[in-house]
Every structure is written in structure tokens, then in C-alpha cells.
Amino acid sequence: MGLLSYDFMQRALIAAALIGVIAPLIGIFLVQRRLALLGDGMGHVALTGVGLAFLTGLAPVPTALVVAALGALLLELVRARSRTAGDLALALIFYGGIAGGVLLTSLASGKSSTALNQYLFGSLSTVATEDVLWLVGAGALVIVILAIFGREMFAMTLDPDVAHVQGIRTTQLGILLTVLAAVTVVIGMRTVGLLLVSAIMIVPVAAAQQFTGSFRSTAVVAVIVGLTCSVLGLTTSFTLDVPPGPTIVLLALGAFLVAALAAYPVRRRRRRHPHSSGRSLSPGGHSHD
Amino acid sequence: MTVALTCQRVCVDIEAACILSNVDLTIHEGEFVAILGSNGSGKTTLMRAILGLLPVTSGTVDLFGFPLKRFRAWHKLAYVPQRLHSAGAVPVSVHEVVGAGLISPRHRLPQRGDRQRVTTALEQVGLAERRRDRFDELSGGQQRRAMIASALAKNADLYVLDEPTAGVDAESQIRIAETFSRLRTAGRTVILITHELGPFADLATRIVVLGSPRGETSTVLYDGPPPAPDHLVERVWHHSEDVVMRGDEGSFLDPGAK
Numbered sequence: 001m002g003l004l005s006y007d008f009m010q011r012a013l014i015a016a017a018l019i020g021v022i023a024p025l026i027g028i029f030l031v032q033r034r035l036a037l038l039g040d041g042m043g044h045v046a047l048t049g050v051g052l053a054f055l056t057g058l059a060p061v062p063t064a065l066v067v068a069a070l071g072a073l074l075l076e077l078v079r080a081r082s083r084t085a086g087d088l089a090l091a092l093i094f095y096g097g098i099a100g101g102v103l104l105t106s107l108a109s110g111k112s113s114t115a116l117n118q119y120l121f122g123s124l125s126t127v128a129t130e131d132v133l134w135l136v137g138a139g140a141l142v143i144v145i146l147a148i149f150g151r152e153m154f155a156m157t158l159d160p161d162v163a164h165v166q167g168i169r170t171t172q173l174g175i176l177l178t179v180l181a182a183v184t185v186v187i188g189m190r191t192v193g194l195l196l197v198s199a200i201m202i203v204p205v206a207a208a209q210q211f212t213g214s215f216r217s218t219a220v221v222a223v224i225v226g227l228t229c230s231v232l233g234l235t236t237s238f239t240l241d242v243p244p245g246p247t248i249v250l251l252a253l254g255a256f257l258v259a260a261l262a263a264y265p266v267r268r269r270r271r272r273h274p275h276s277s278g279r280s281l282s283p284g285g286h287s288h289d
Numbered sequence: 290m291t292v293a294l295t296c297q298r299v300c301v302d303i304e305a306a307c308i309l310s311n312v313d314l315t316i317h318e319g320e321f322v323a324i325l326g327s328n329g330s331g332k333t334t335l336m337r338a339i340l341g342l343l344p345v346t347s348g349t350v351d352l353f354g355f356p357l358k359r360f361r362a363w364h365k366l367a368y369v370p371q372r373l374h375s376a377g378a379v380p381v382s383v384h385e386v387v388g389a390g391l392i393s394p395r396h397r398l399p400q401r402g403d404r405q406r407v408t409t410a411l412e413q414v415g416l417a418e419r420r421r422d423r424f425d426e427l428s429g430g431q432q433r434r435a436m437i438a439s440a441l442a443k444n445a446d447l448y449v450l451d452e453p454t455a456g457v458d459a460e461s462q463i464r465i466a467e468t469f470s471r472l473r474t475a476g477r478t479v480i481l482i483t484h485e486l487g488p489f490a491d492l493a494t495r496i497v498v499l500g501s502p503r504g505e506t507s508t509v510l511y512d513g514p515p516p517a518p519d520h521l522v523e524r525v526w527h528h529s530e531d532v533v534m535r536g537d538e539g540s541f542l543d544p545g546a547k
Binding site for chain 2: 028031032033034148149151152154155157158159160161162163164165166167168169205209212213214215216217218
């Protein structure tokens, strides 16, 4: 393959594979917690980090990492204070994030909207060597934390009250999950872009759960879908000379559509007979449970 | 006999409204206590305060001799809610729901024997054959049994159940009552929060009725052996019907008020 002979493509592929694996692993917890749009908001906040990096000349990836993680903490603090004000705070932080990002970028001399676009929708050629190190480091951190706390997070997202009675620190875990989502957003910033990175967290999960029957199998299938779409989307965008973000996301949406159509007959059957073995309790039926 | 739970002069406010006041309750290990009350009587509030899910405005709650804030022996305690918060957002298998009961900061990683404990618990509630099925495809009663299995897998000393038979088919009700009959025999402590005893009428060793006698803040109206005084149970029964009817009309205000 000629495309691997380009150094920048090798780096972009590493970054794409990384986000393809990690994003669905975080996304599945966000979907379970009914916070599917959280990644979107964290993307907005990370944009302020990018703007700040442009203005100060700092490296964009670590700056965005710090700003997004701080934004995540701020968000969880406000949410913990009040549930109703939490929803509003969510909106305010997100708007502030995108406005701050655009404003700071405009103030930075010599940075055009093209530079901003590369962060909004991803770009093949901008993944620098030191970026790869940051991305791999951040990715490894997310995976190690998931390996340690993943099961507790599963219990917490399934039912926070029951998890609390098992001694699980649900508030702290919730904060950790939001921070991990923020870090994941930054990992995906270079390839998928900040406006679309949330999609690669959520859409593979939505595709997988069309026909899976357990959390574990949903996670495995979602990672396969995420990885395939990221790598395939990146190479396609190289061939067609279009930004990688929209290509990857459209591929993932295509996967969702195929999965939803393929699973339609199964789901219709389930809907018609929602409790297949419950019916065996009817008079004359043999209860096998 | 060891004390499992002590509530002393417990008051709970929710958003400046006083829901419960001066609740005194001591439950010893091995007791099977039914906390009865109509909708709005504060029984769910009391349950959440006992579990540490709601802050107590004044008074103290002790679990196994420790104030809630310093209580760490969560493995001794199992809670069965009415429904799971996020069941169905992402597919979850019955096995995973039951196994989730075993996850705690002490047991971060899967351990040898977990699978066997889950299987045994599922057998106890008669759902062993459905362990691979999706949890949200079970009937309401089967879901409740799976959640009870999750508590059983934990092998706790104290079980707190929120309306375990509400909206549950007759067969599941009987199975649930059988399961808790075995727990009682094994000397476990059970606290049941419900608006009607149903299949647990023969199991409860003690009845606590919560309510507000003259429209003021809820408190303990009766605490003693079953059966509860008729006028109180009647009251519970009529109130819950009353609330349902009023709920249908769209006004769901203070069922305790006349």
C-alpha cells in the first residue's frame, strides 16, 4: 500500500486506530448513563484549549487535554450542586467553550480559519510526531483506568443507588467518567475533529446494540465497528482528498443503518412477544423457569 | 441479639419540605420487618435515608453499630430497587445484572467463584435458564427476581427491598416470597418497604406503619407484631387508592392532607 509510505499517514493511522478503539469504550458508558451528548459538549470545551494554544504558542494537544479535563471537572461540580441547574450549566459551559475557542483563535496572529477547521473536522497531515506520543500516552491512561474501574463504572451506570449500597463511590466515578470522555475527545481531535468526535463514541455503540444481548458483547462489537470505520474512513479520505472526520462518521452511520435494518425483523419479533418465557405461565403452558 | 439498624429521632427534609420527623426504629438481626405506608407517607424517604442515599436533617442512622458516615461494611447490606435506573439503554444480560451485585471497591476485578455465585442465585429465583437473555426482555416479575438474585449473590446480612411485589405476576410473587422465607429461616434480616403485605403477610415478624395522623409530617404510627391495627391498615389501603385516583386526575398533591 502506497499510503503507508507517507510518514504523516502512518501517524494519522495510529491516531485513528487509537480513537477507534477508545471512543466506543467510553461511549458505551455514556449511552448507559443517558449522557450520549456529553462528548459533544466536551469537544466544544476542548476547542477553547486549541484556541488558547494558538494564542500562547503552546502545544495544542496537551493544552486541549488540560482545558477539557478542567471543563469536565467544572461541569461535574455544577451538576453535583443541583440537578436542574446542572442542565443549564451544561449548556452554558458548552457555548462558552466554542465561543472561547473561536475568539481566541481569531486573536492569535497568523492562525486562519483553516487551522481551526483542521481541529473541527480532523486533518490527515497535521498529526505531528510529538502529538502521537501524547495521544498514545493519553490512550494508554484511559485504558488502564478502564481496566481498573470499568466494572465499578458498569455497576454505577446500571443503577447508581444500588452501586452506592455496594460501597461504590458513584459521585467520584461519575467525575472520572466525564474526565475520561474529555480526554477521549482530545485523542480524537486530530483525526475525527472536535465537532464530530462524539459520533465515534456513540454511533458504533448504537450500531452494535442493534443485535447484541449483553454489555460485554456490545462493547466488543462497538470497538470492532469503531476501529474499522476509523481506519477505513482515514484511508478513504486520503484517496478522495476530503477531511477524515466526516468520512469516518458517515461510515459509522452507514454501519448503524445496516445493523438497524438487519436487526429489524428480530426486534419486531421481540416487540410482538416481549416476554417469551413469561407467556409459558399462561394456563396450560409449561413453565420452564 | 446484634442490632442491624438504629434510627434515632430521624428527620428528613427534601427541598425545605419536612417529609419525616422523629422516626425511632431499632431492628435486630434476624428480624423480618415490613414498613407499611400509603403513597406520600415517607416510607421511600426513610428507606433512602437508611441506605445513605438521602441526607438526614437531624437525628442519627446507625448500620451494624456504625453511623452511616463511617459505615464501610457495605457487603453486609443488599438493596433491591423497584427497577434498575438504566436497564435497556445498552443491552445487558441477566447474568451481567446479577453479577453487578458482586462488584465493589473490594472486588474490582472478577474473582474465582463469581460465576458460581451468580448461577446459584439465579437458580434460587428460578431464572437459571434465562441468564443469557437480555434483562429488558424479561417480564416485570422476572426482572424483579433477577434483581433479587443480584442481592442474593452478594450473600448479605441485611436486605432492603422496595415494593418487591408491586406490579409482579402471581407466580413471581410466590417465588419471591419463597426466596425470602428461606432467608428468614437462615437468620438474615429483611426490611420490606411496601404499601401492602400481599404474599409477605405470613413472613413479617414485625410491622411498622408510617403515616401522618392529622395531615402533619409523617412519623411512626405503629411498631409491633403483626397484624397492624385495622384502622391504620385501612387507612393505608384507602389512601393508596385515593392517591391513584387523584393521580389520574392530574393532581398529586400531599396525599396525607385531608
